[in-house]
Amino acid sequence: MNTLIQNILVFxxxxxxxxxxxxxxxxxxxxxxxxxxxxxxxxxxx
Amino acid sequence: xxKQINVALIGNPNTGKTSVFNALxxxxxxxxxxxxxxxxxxxxxxxxxxxxxxxIIDLPGTYSLNASSLDENVVIELLLNKTDKDYPxxxxxxxxxxxxxxxxxxxxxxxxxxxxxILVINMSDRMEYKGISLDIPYLEQQLKTKIAxxxxxxxxxxxxxxxxxxxxxxxxxxxxxxxxxxxxxxxxNLRKAFPHQLLxxxxxxxxxxxxxxxxxxxxxxxxxxFKTKSKTDLKRLQQKxxxxxxxxxNETLKxxxxxxxxxxxxxxxxxxxxxxHKVWGYLIFGVILLTIFQAIYDWSSIPMDFIDNSFASLSxxxxxxxxxxxxxxxxxxxxxxGLGGVVIFIPQIAFLFLFISILEESGYMSRVVFLMxxxxxxxxxxxxxxxxxxxxxACAIPAIMATRNIExxxxxxxxxxxxxxxxxxxxxxxxxxIIALVIPEGRVFGLxxxxxxxxxLYLIGFxxxxxxxxxxNKVLKIKSKSFFVVEMPNYKLPLLKNVALTVLxxxxxxxxxxxxxxxxxxxxxxxxxSYGPGDSFNNAERIVTEQYAxxxxxEEELNQKIESHKLEHSFIGIAGHAIExxxxxxxxxxxxxxxxxxxxxxxxxxxxxxxxxxxxxxDEEETIKNRMAGEVNPVLGGPLFNFASGISLLLFYAFxxxxxSTLAIVKRETNSWKWPMYQLLIMSGFAYIVALIAYxxxx
Numbered sequence: 005m006n007t008l009i010q011n012i013l014v015f016x017x018x019x020x021x022x023x024x025x026x027x028x029x030x031x032x033x034x035x036x037x038x039x040x041x042x043x044x045x046x047x048x049x050x
Numbered sequence: 051x052x053k054q055i056n057v058a059l060i061g062n063p064n065t066g067k068t069s070v071f072n073a074l075x076x077x078x079x080x081x082x083x084x085x086x087x088x089x090x091x092x093x094x095x096x097x098x099x100x101x102x103x104x105x106i107i108d109l110p111g112t113y114s115l116n117a118s119s120l121d122e123n124v125v126i127e128l129l130l131n132k133t134d135k136d137y138p139x140x141x142x143x144x145x146x147x148x149x150x151x152x153x154x155x156x157x158x159x160x161x162x163x164x165x166x167x168i169l170v171i172n173m174s175d176r177m178e179y180k181g182i183s184l185d186i187p188y189l190e191q192q193l194k195t196k197i198a199x200x201x202x203x204x205x206x207x208x209x210x211x212x213x214x215x216x217x218x219x220x221x222x223x224x225x226x227x228x229x230x231x232x233x234x235x236x237x238x239n240l241r242k243a244f245p246h247q248l249l250x251x252x253x254x255x256x257x258x259x260x261x262x263x264x265x266x267x268x269x270x271x272x273x274x275x276f277k278t279k280s281k282t283d284l285k286r287l288q289q290k291x292x293x294x295x296x297x298x299x300n301e302t303l304k305x306x307x308x309x310x311x312x313x314x315x316x317x318x319x320x321x322x323x324x325x326x327h328k329v330w331g332y333l334i335f336g337v338i339l340l341t342i343f344q345a346i347y348d349w350s351s352i353p354m355d356f357i358d359n360s361f362a363s364l365s366x367x368x369x370x371x372x373x374x375x376x377x378x379x380x381x382x383x384x385x386x387x388g389l390g391g392v393v394i395f396i397p398q399i400a401f402l403f404l405f406i407s408i409l410e411e412s413g414y415m416s417r418v419v420f421l422m423x424x425x426x427x428x429x430x431x432x433x434x435x436x437x438x439x440x441x442x443x444a445c446a447i448p449a450i451m452a453t454r455n456i457e458x459x460x461x462x463x464x465x466x467x468x469x470x471x472x473x474x475x476x477x478x479x480x481x482x483x484i485i486a487l488v489i490p491e492g493r494v495f496g497l498x499x500x501x502x503x504x505x506x507l508y509l510i511g512f513x514x515x516x517x518x519x520x521x522x523n524k525v526l527k528i529k530s531k532s533f534f535v536v537e538m539p540n541y542k543l544p545l546l547k548n549v550a551l552t553v554l555x556x557x558x559x560x561x562x563x564x565x566x567x568x569x570x571x572x573x574x575x576x577x578x579x580s581y582g583p584g585d586s587f588n589n590a591e592r593i594v595t596e597q598y599a600x601x602x603x604x605e606e607e608l609n610q611k612i613e614s615h616k617l618e619h620s621f622i623g624i625a626g627h628a629i630e631x632x633x634x635x636x637x638x639x640x641x642x643x644x645x646x647x648x649x650x651x652x653x654x655x656x657x658x659x660x661x662x663x664x665x666x667x668x669d670e671e672e673t674i675k676n677r678m679a680g681e682v683n684p685v686l687g688g689p690l691f692n693f694a695s696g697i698s699l700l701l702f703y704a705f706x707x708x709x710x711s712t713l714a715i716v717k718r719e720t721n722s723w724k725w726p727m728y729q730l731l732i733m734s735g736f737a738y739i740v741a742l743i744a745y746x747x748x749x
Contacts, residue, residue, distance in 0.1 A: 010375030014577070017380060021573035028567065029710050
């Protein structure tokens with residue numbers, strides 16, 4: 005039982021680490037750009 | 051319930067804007083980026099009288115609202131976008147009492163945007179020294195604002211400033227100048243075409259090449275009654291605007307400010323004469339550098355030894371206390387050892403930034419920039435390239451972003467390409483551990499060999515940057531013109547609070563930025579070193595026991611043989627052996643090879659990787675340095691980290707392009723993968739050749 009739990013924890017840590025590294029260096033979901041000032045948005049600059 | 055207001059801190063560079071920000075927010079601050087761009091964004095929270103809470107943004111320093119760089123664009127975009135969540139309820143324009151005339155140009159522009167604006171006149175403690183006196187009520191009346199006369203150095207006037215911010219609703223939003231005086235006919239047309247818009251905002255949208263979303267100059271061309279002027283006409287009108295503003299400022303200051311030159315006592319000229327002297331200037335700079343590197347070594351050895359021993363004990367304690375198993379091993383050998391490889395360098399990194407911050411705060415760094423411009427010119431770089439090269443000692447990423455204020459594309463490109471040669475903080479851990487292993491501890495003229503080696507490595511990095519700039523200047527066929535203007539701020543005693551906050555911020559950035567990557571890589575490496583394919587790994591115990599059956603080994607010796615066999619046949623061992631033929635001529639074994647490959651993500655991973663690999667299977671409570679010192683060269687038999695392989699490694703790290711984040715920034719700044727790929731191939735190829743020659747000559 006102890007071995008099983010320890011192995012689950014190891015593989016979970018590995019999965020977290022791999023996901024973090026892939027998102028950091030290879031692929032990360034694109035963030036939405038900030039809303040630009042334009043059109044009828046009350047910016048007062050057009 | 052307390053209400054929160056947005057406060058924008060705006061001002062010319064060197065007005066003490068960051069000191070005001072620190073005085074208002076204390077430790078309640080964080081550093082991030084503006085959305086979509088990599089311009090640094092500092093924000094913090096300040097509690098004001100009557101339960102008001104202020105969200106304060108320290109905007110990039112700008113001389114005016116006529117933007118010429120990305121940093122300045124940020125200021126204009128925020129001030130013109132009322133829908134931005136950070137749009138200020140009140141703008142606080144920070145000025146310096148000695149440069150009030152120049153600082154007021156920006157103030158009048160912001161005031162004309164009809165944003166409630168407070169004028170902060172900082173460095174009031176220098177007024178007596180400089181013979182300056184101000185008629186504050188008169189200035190407030192003329193500039194239609196409230197003024198806070200403060201001194202962040204003496205901590206004076208901050209409470210008044212807080213009071214003024216809390217009462218921002220009482221501030222006048224009346225403009226200083228009527229924008230239509232720039233060109234009456236043109237502005238009348240503008241007013242007719244856009245009757246509901248503020249004239250000065252319209253003018254900025256038309257004249258500034260800034261991202262306003264759908265609102266660009268084409269929008270105005272589309273309006274029938276109104277046609278925009280040519281670019282030349284607009285430039286001429288901008289010049290006219292500046293002249294009109296200075297006429298207004300001169301008129302205001304004529305009565306509002308008096309300067310008695312007779313009572314002014316100034317050491318600045320005398321100091322400048324020595325510190326920027328063509329012989330003394332360089333000598334003094336050299337002595338300062340030597341002192342810094344010596345101090346980094348002398349002062350940090352005790353805390354470093356303490357951290358190293360603490361992590362070794364923690365790892366041992368974890369193994370002894372937690373139930374035996376894979377996860378306990380991951381914690382003790384992977385995570386704790388890997389993190390130990392980061393935390394151990396905190397003292398040295400903190401000391402480095404302490405000195406850099408003191409040099410910047412005192413005003414000496416601008417003299418260094420001026421001094422170095424003489425050298426830079428000979429190598430086809432601009433004086434402005436010195437700033438990125440010096441910032442590169444912290445990190446190449448902000449340094450490359452700092453090239454945005456270099457107007458000439460050729461000089462900017464060359465600076466971007468050579469900046470990664472400068473010794474960044476990430477190289478420091480690698481240098482420190484290798485130097486500690488291979489350079490003896492003796493001294494010459496009171497300076498240790500180790501400190502001198504470290505300084506030499508910094509000079510090699512700087513020399514490589516300047517040398518490659520000279521080659522690129524000859525090779526790149528791009529025509530461009532350039533000029534160099536640097537502002538020399540006054541000398542001042544560094545503010546302890548500012549220095550402390552800078553050290554804290556930079557050290558935190560190193561520990562948390564690098565720490566997360568190192569933690570993740572340590573976990574992956576530990577897994578790869580603790581698991582392997584096939585019989586050789588799975589039946590390691592049986593194979594080794596049979597192999598050494600006749601040798602009468604003790605249990606401890608046999609266990610070591612088993613662990614060593616397992617590591618060699620693990621996933622990482624197989625990968626390491628595959629690359630060994632390429633790195634063996636450099637004096638490295640497969641374990642160093644793995645550390646080099648993993649540090650192509652980020653250099654600082656090197657020490658953590660070795661710490662993880664060497665601790666897998668080790669039962670001894672040992673420090674990282676001792677583990678590395680105990681490694682034996684599998685071919686020659688002596689210590690693996692000897693003088694030849696150590697120098698070879700130091701030179702490899704001095705020249706190789708090992709930072710994925712830097713490559714990504716170069717791609718973004720040059721808008722092409724061509725340049726980062728050239729950087730990666732040329733720098734790393736050069737590093738390999740130099741390391742190879744060094745090892746073959748010294749072995």
